[in-house]
Each structure stands twice: as structure tokens, then as C-alpha cells.
Amino acid sequence: xxxxxxxxxxxxxxxxxxxxxxxxxxxxxxxxxxxxxxxxxxxxxxxxxxxxxxxxxxxxxxxxxxxxxxxxxxxxxxxxxxxxxxxxxxxxxxxxxxxxxxxxxxxxxxxxxxxxxxxxxxxxxxxxxxxxxxxxxxxxxxxxxxxxxxxxxxxxxxxxxxxxxxxxxxxxxxxxxxxxxxxxxxxxxxxxxxxxxxxxxxxxxxxxxxxxxxxxxxxxxxxxxxxxxxxxxxxxxxxxxxxxxxxxxxxxxxxxxxxxxxxxxxxxxxxxxxxxxxxxxxxxxxxxxxxxxxxxxxxxxxxxxxxxxxxxxxxxxxxxxxxxxxxxxxxxxxxxx
Amino acid sequence: xxxxxxxxxxxxxxxxxxxxxxxxxxxxxxxxxxxxxxxxxxxxxxxxxxxxxxxxxxxxxxxxxxxxxxxxxxxxxxxxxxxxxxxxxxxxxxxxxxxxxxxxxxxxxxxxxxxxxxxxxxxxxxxxxxxxxxxxxxxxxxxxxxxxxxxxxxxxxxxxxxxxxxxxxxxxxxxxxxxxxxxxxxxxxxxxxxxxxxxxxxxxxxxxxxxxxxxxxxxxxxxxxxxxxxxxxxxxxxxxxxxxxxxxxxxxxxxxxxxxxxxxxxxxxxxxxxxxxxxxxxxxxxxxxxxxxxxxxxxxxxxxxxxxxxxxxxxxxxxxxxxxxxxxxxxxxxxxx
Numbered sequence: 001x002x003x004x005x006x007x008x009x010x011x012x013x014x015x016x017x018x019x020x021x022x023x024x025x026x027x028x029x030x031x032x033x034x035x036x037x038x039x040x041x042x043x044x045x046x047x048x049x050x051x052x053x054x055x056x057x058x059x060x061x062x063x064x065x066x067x068x069x070x071x072x073x074x075x076x077x078x079x080x081x082x083x084x085x086x087x088x089x090x091x092x093x094x095x096x097x098x099x100x101x102x103x104x105x106x107x108x109x110x111x112x113x114x115x116x117x118x119x120x121x122x123x124x125x126x127x128x129x130x131x132x133x134x135x136x137x138x139x140x141x142x143x144x145x146x147x148x149x150x151x152x153x154x155x156x157x158x159x160x161x162x163x164x165x166x167x168x169x170x171x172x173x174x175x176x177x178x179x180x181x182x183x184x185x186x187x188x189x190x191x192x193x194x195x196x197x198x199x200x201x202x203x204x205x206x207x208x209x210x211x212x213x214x215x216x217x218x219x220x221x222x223x224x225x226x227x228x229x230x231x232x233x234x235x236x237x238x239x240x241x242x243x244x245x246x247x248x249x250x251x252x253x254x255x256x257x258x259x260x261x262x263x264x265x266x267x268x269x270x271x272x273x274x275x276x277x278x279x280x281x282x283x284x285x286x287x288x289x290x291x292x293x294x295x296x297x298x299x300x301x302x303x304x305x306x307x308x309x310x311x312x313x314x315x316x317x318x319x320x321x322x323x324x325x326x327x328x329x330x331x332x333x334x335x336x337x
Numbered sequence: 338x339x340x341x342x343x344x345x346x347x348x349x350x351x352x353x354x355x356x357x358x359x360x361x362x363x364x365x366x367x368x369x370x371x372x373x374x375x376x377x378x379x380x381x382x383x384x385x386x387x388x389x390x391x392x393x394x395x396x397x398x399x400x401x402x403x404x405x406x407x408x409x410x411x412x413x414x415x416x417x418x419x420x421x422x423x424x425x426x427x428x429x430x431x432x433x434x435x436x437x438x439x440x441x442x443x444x445x446x447x448x449x450x451x452x453x454x455x456x457x458x459x460x461x462x463x464x465x466x467x468x469x470x471x472x473x474x475x476x477x478x479x480x481x482x483x484x485x486x487x488x489x490x491x492x493x494x495x496x497x498x499x500x501x502x503x504x505x506x507x508x509x510x511x512x513x514x515x516x517x518x519x520x521x522x523x524x525x526x527x528x529x530x531x532x533x534x535x536x537x538x539x540x541x542x543x544x545x546x547x548x549x550x551x552x553x554x555x556x557x558x559x560x561x562x563x564x565x566x567x568x569x570x571x572x573x574x575x576x577x578x579x580x581x582x583x584x585x586x587x588x589x590x591x592x593x594x595x596x597x598x599x600x601x602x603x604x605x606x607x608x609x610x611x612x613x614x615x616x617x618x619x620x621x622x623x624x625x626x627x628x629x630x631x632x633x634x635x636x637x638x639x640x641x642x643x644x645x646x647x648x649x650x651x652x653x654x655x656x657x658x659x660x661x662x663x664x665x666x667x668x669x670x671x672x673x674x
Contacts, residue, residue: 058529059500171390200389200556201600227530230602271530273537273563275586275601281541282563284534288499 020088020188020221021047021070021108027082028065028074037292039065039078041245044319047189052215052222054232054253056268057242058289063225066242067191070223071110072100088188105136109182113194116174119166125177126162132181151180156210172203179207183214190215191223196231208235229268233257241265244290244300247319251326261328263305263336299331307336343377344550345401345435345518349410350374352396353624367624370396372574373410378518378550383540385553385565385582387597393574393622394554398522401552402437403428414518433463436511440523442503446495452479452506453491459513478509481546482539501532508539512547522554537564558601562586570594573621573630576649580656590658592635629661637662 028040040062047053055063068074070085072092085092087107095103112118120128129148133139139147149159155176157169166174175195182190192211196204212235215222224236232239233253241249241262249262260266267285287304290296296303302312311331322333352371371393378384388394399405401412403419412419414434422431439445446455456475460466466474479487482505495503504524511519521540525533541564544551555561561568561582568585570578570593578591589595621630628643629635635642641661649659 058531201558202389202596205600205602228602229530234602268530271534273534273559275559275562275598275603279562279583281538282534283538285531288501288532 018049019046020049022086023066023070025083026066026069026085028069028078029081030078032293038245039292040069043247045240045247047221047223049188050219050221052224052236054236054239055223055225055242056227056229056232056239058227060289061242062245063242064193067110067193067223067225071104071108071191105187106185107187108189108191109187110191110193111178111182111195115178115195116171118178119174121166125164125166129162129181132184136185151184154214155180172199172207175199175207179211186218187220189221189223193225230272241268244295245292246300246329248301249328250319255326259334261322261326261333262330263307264301266336307332343379346377346413348375348413350400350407350412351409352400352405353408369574369622369624371400374576376569378552380548380550381544382567383544383551383553383565384567384569385555385561386569386571387555387558387561388571389556392571394571395522398437398520398554401435401520429463433514434516435518435520436514436516438507438511438519438521438524441527442500442507445507446503448495451491452493455506456509456513459510463514465514478513482509500528501536504528504536505539512543518550520552525560526555526557540564558586558597575630575659577631577659578657584656590652590663591660592637593631
């Protein structure tokens with residue numbers, strides 16, 4: 001692939017802001033008997049500095065695979081077979097192992113869904129901070145501990161808890177500790193893969209609000225992955241919706257929520273029963289996502305789509321700007337309410 | 338018996354646990370995991386038990402299933418005291434009337450047994466149908482939970498099913514013994530958004546078709562509103578508010594219910610949340626705590642709350658609340674009524 005000659009379709013949907021990350025035409029394949037499955041199929045997404053981008057979709061849609069590709073932590077046999085990832089001018093897919101170590105945690109860090117269980121149970125929290133600092137540079141233990149105390153305060157935990165073992169902290173506090181660690185080296189991008197799904201609503205809300213405050217203070221960008229669309233609308237600047245390995249809609253959070261263009265986005269939004277208003281029997285999205293070993297021809301959503309016509313089963317819609325000036329991969333954008 | 342007569346009733350249900358080892362300078366303490374909880378499940382009605390982790394909701398489920406014995410209080414099935422049931426045969430008879438659906442459909446099915454086995458086993462154990470009719474009945478049950486074609490699904494292993502399909506198998510298995518009551522502990526929280534609605538709709542449909550009494554245990558207020566006729570809000574082992582679903586959710590009285598509601602993602606409100614000190618509910622449920630169990634987190638607490646525990650009192654016609662703020666209303670009600 002000739003990176004230099006690649007067409008400049010930069011910053012899909014990101015406007016003219018200062019682009020930090022650019023994912024372009026990303027393809028990730030998993031070998032299966034008799035061929036391969038494209039878990040991520042030609043995904044382009046840009047993240048600006050200091051921006052919160054949400055990535056939503058059902059399990060298996062490829063949202064986590066996109067994030068893992070961005071950090072080059074994709075587990076084999078998954079393999080990036082196409083596209084490029086450019087982070088602040090550097091080609092992430094070309095980084096050598098040593099550079100990758102620097103890239104991860106210093107440029108970008110990730111918080112996983114079960115991150116609160118990723119702390120070492122037999123090590124005090126403070127020692128785990130020190131370990132992390134030592135792995136990323138030569139620091140004195142006293143300096144590392146001082147910085148750790150600052151970080152604990154940053155996420156709203158009393159620094160005295162550095163002396164605690166993980167089991168002495170609640171799930172919400174452990175998740176905060178992991179977030180503090182992720183922010184320790186001032187990354188420019190924080191990837192959060194369903195970071196609060198395992199937590200209670202009240203704790204989830206407190207943590208998200210803290211991240212919002214920290215993000216404003218420190219200016220890092222966030223890629224936030226979840227299946228909870230209503231959470232994303234509150235929290236992010238822009239949202240990308242993925243279905244069966246592809247981005248099907250991309251737009252400003254508020255606009256996407258107020259007037260979704262893709263029938264899949266509409267279905268996703270209607271899958272959440274409301275807390276007020278009339279109590280109606282909802283139908284959600286009928287059927288289930290396609291088997292990616294044999295994706296349907298044309299639009300991958302057409303077998304489940306209430307608006308599908310003959311054309312949808314033959315012509316694959318591209319992610320293009322609709323009459324609304326927003327991006328959707330649909331032949332009839334905005335026609336399902 | 339009239340249609341409205343309760344099928345399964347909990348009266349003053351209490352369960353305590355001894356915590357702390359007694360060694361290492363830690364004092365042994367009593368945790369009041371469930372205290373003085375009363376409710377009645379009636380045919381054709383869904384009662385939602387809502388609370389966060391640590392509130393005691395799963396302890397209540399285990400008490401109902403006789404996996405724990407109550408410390409005090411009773412569970413009545415019709416006129417029979419469930420705690421007094423002795424002997425395998427009698428216990429089996431009880432469990433044929435009260436069935437449970439668990440949160441984790443991935444863990445509740447034996448991975449080396451086909452779907453047929455899971456649904457046929459209760460039919461055999463409880464002698465529901467003659468063995469010659471078991472296959473036919475298995476297919477009927479699978480069909481009734483939307484697993485079609487039943488012959489094909491019956492031959493599959495759990496790993497060949499999606500999460501939603503597994504949970505449907507678990508529901509078919511629970512229905513096999515023709516129960517009158519179903520206790521569902523977070524049955525959809527591990528499922529994908531788009532699949533959740535299907536399982537919730539199935540619960541509603543089965544409730545209507547078989548006139549089942551349902552106890553729906555969840556931390557998700559929106560899904561509780563979607564399925565339930567009545568809501569019980571549990572905090573630190575006690576019911577703090579109860580009433581018809583929309584009375585509780587649209588006009589919440591208890592500060593804790595209000596907090597829970599404010600924490601639910603709401604795209605129209607933004608990430609605003611009341612500032613609350615973090616406290617684990619289990620601490621509030623220790624026998625050393627006096628006064629209202631919510632007092633340390635309550636934005637409206639006043640002097641009475643710290644020393645005197647409030648009781649569950651009617652605030653409106655069938656809407657009860659455990660809060661001193663409604664003490665005046667209680668007094669007035671006592672004098673006039």
C-alpha cells in the first residue's frame with residue numbers, strides 16, 4: 001500500500017478541526033474454515049483533539065475490533081488486512097514493537113469493560129502505580145508515589161487508599177483507579193471499551209461525569225464504546241453507529257439523536273423502553289445480526305429493515321452525506337421514523 | 338379463591354449474615370441483608386424488585402427458591418409456609434410451582450448437553466408428561482418461546498446459540514414444569530440491547546398466556562417500567578418505596594428512588610447528577626448502623642434521620658414510602674383515617 005499516494009479522504013465527518021487520529025478504510029479479517037470473516041470492513045473514522053467520539057452497535061458489530069486495531073492489541077488470528085491508522089502524523093500500523101510500547105499508554109490508553117478486575121489482587125494499589133511508572137521510564141519510587149497520589153485525587157479517591165489492596169475497594173473505586181492509571185502518562189486519546197457496563201447506574205453516572213470534567217481539564221480525546229446509545233448521546237460530541245462490520249451512520253450526537261437517518265439507528269433507539277410518556281409495547285429490531293461468514297448482499301441490514309426495497313438487496317449503500325448534510329449508508333436516509 | 342388472591346407471599350422476610358472473621362482485630366458484625374420485606378405476587382401480574390448491587394435483591398430471590406432459609410419472617414405459597422417444607426418430594430413439588438430464571442444464560446446451561454436435554458430433564462424429573470410424549474412437549478415448549486424450528490433448535494448445543502436464544506432455552510426449561518410463579522433475576526442484563534426487548538416481550542406474553550405471577554429483579558428502571566405492574570425499591574435490604582409502576586417512577590417520593598431515576602441516561606438532561614458521598618449499601622445494612630440507612634447519602638436528611646429508623650408507611654392510597662419527610666403526612670393520615 002502506498003501511503004503517500006493515498007487519496008486524501010481525511011477526517012471523515014470530523015469537519016475541519018485538528019485531527020488527532022485517522023482511521024481510514026480499516027479492514028480486519030479472521031480466518032475461518034474455508035475463507036475469512038471481515039469483522040471490520042472498510043471503516044473510516046477520525047477523532048479530533050479533545051473530542052469525545054462514541055462508537056455504538058450490537059455485540060459482534062466490530063466496535064471493539066476497531067478500538068483494538070487502533071492500539072494494535074488485536075488478538076490473533078485477527079489480522080489487519082487493509083486500510084491505515086494515522087495517529088498525530090505517525091503510521092500506527094508501521095510502528096516497531098519498541099515504538100508501540102511508547103505509543104500505548106503515552107499517546108493512547110484503554111480502559112476495558114472488566115478493567116476493575118484487571119488489578120493484581122495481591123499487590124497494593126500504590127505498588128501497581130509504581131510498577132506502571134517504572135515500566136514507562138526511570139522514576140524514583142517516591143516521585144512515582146507522589147504522582148500516584150495526585151492521580152488518585154484527580155479521580156476522587158483519597159490518596160491514603162494507595163495502601164489498600166484491590167479487594168478493599170468497591171467496584172466503582174477500582175474502575176476509577178484503572179482510569180487514573182490510564183491517564184497517568186497524559187495520553188492524547190483515552191479509549192473506553194464499555195467501561196461502565198458492569199457498574200450500577202449511579203456509580204456509572206458518577207464516573208462518566210468525572211471523566212467529562214477531567215477531559216475538559218486535561219484536554220484528551222475519548223473514543224467511547226458502548227451499546228447504550230442514550231448514554232452516548234449525553235456524553236459524546238459525535239457518534240458512529242456500526243452494523244455488521246461497517247459504519248452505517250456518523251454524525252453530531254445531538255443531531256443523530258434528534259433525527260436518526262439510518263433505519264438501524266432508529267431501531268437501536270427504539271430498543272430502549274422510555275422512563276416517561278406512554279407505556280407502549282415496543283418491537284425493537286426484528287431478527288438478529290447476519291452471520292459474517294456469509295453476509296447478505298447489498299445493504300447488510302436489508303433483511304431486518306422495515307424500509308428495504310429491491311434495490312437494497314443488490315446495491316450496497318455507501319457512507320455518504322445525505323440531503324441532511326450528515327453521513328449515512330442508506331438508500332433511503334431519514335425515511336424511517 | 339378470587340383471581341386477586343396472592344399466590345406467593347413474603348411476610349416480614351428477614352435474613353442476616355455474620356460478617357468479619359472475628360480474627361485480626363476485626364469485629365464480627367451482623368449484616369442485615371434483607372430486613373422485614375413483605376410483598377405478594379398475584380397471577381397475571383409482574384412485580385419488579387429494583388435496587389443496585391448489594392441491595393439484597395438476589396438474597397430475596399434465593400430465599401424464595403429456598404436456597405437460603407429466612408432468619409425470620411415467612412414465605413407462603415397459598416396457605417403453606419415454605420420454610421416448613423421438608424423432604425425432597427415436597428420441595429420438588431414447591432419448585433414445580435415456583436421457578437427461577439438466572440442472569441447468566443451462558444453459565445446456566447450445561448455446555449456438553451443439547452438443548453433437548455435441558456428442556457426434557459425437568460419434564461422427566463417432575464413427571465410432567467409420560468415419557469412417550471417428552472419429545473413432543475419439548476418441541477411445543479421451544480416453539481412457545483420463539484425458538485423455531487423446534488426440531489432444529491433441540492438438536493443444538495448451547496455454544497451454537499446466541500445469548501438471547503440461550504435465555505429463551507432457560508425460559509422454556511422453567512416453563513416445562515408448568516409453574517405458577519417465575520422469579521427472574523436480571524434475566525436481560527447480560528443480553529444485547531436489541532435482544533433484550535424480545536425477551537421482555539416474551540415474558541409479558543407468557544404472563545398473559547399462562548396467567549403467571551412474575552417477580553422481575555433488576556437494576557434497570559426503564560425495563561422495570563416496561564414490564565411491571567408494581568415496583569418495589571430496595572435499598573440496603575429494606576423496601577424504601579413501593580407502589581403502582583408509574584406512581585413510583587413518575588412521582589418518586591423517596592430520595593433514593595429520585596437518585597436512581599436521575600442516574601438513568603437521559604439524552605434530554607445531560608450528565609447532571611446530585612453530588613453524593615459514595616457509600617456501600619452493605620455498610621448501611623450492618624447492625625451497628627442506626628437511623629435511616631440512606632442518611633449518609635441523602636441530600637434531604639434532617640436531625641431525626643440519623644437516630645430514628647423510618648418505617649414503611651402509606652403516602653398515598655397504595656403508594657408506600659420509608660422516609661421521615663413523609664412523617665407529617667403519616668401523622669395526618671393516622672388522625673383522619
